[in-house]
Amino acid sequence: MLRAALIVLGALLVAGAALATALGAGAQAWGLGVFGALLLVGTLFERRYGGLADRPPGAGWEPSGERFRDPTTGAPVAVWFHPATGRRRYVRMSESGT
Helix, strand or coil, rough: CCCHHHHHHHHHHHHHHHHHHHHHCCCHHHHHHHHHHHHHHHHCCCCCCCEEECCEEEEEECCEEEEEEECCCCCCEEEECCCCCCEEEECCCCCCCC
């Protein structure tokens, strides 16, 4: 819901800046347009953790020691990372913590 609101706000800011420019506001409206465009790009292309895997990834991956509860499913999650690439994977844990 917040993501949708930010996309709408960014689009409105860009549209408002375009309208203000067309009506003669000129460079004064550019700041509004730039902020709206940054808001749109940042929201549309944000990195998401991509869901939960059911088992740890393969060779080259190490547990980070980070644990949290997935806010959507309520499942306990362990974070794994790949030192060579810096990528992260999120793995669903059993309720017992393994």
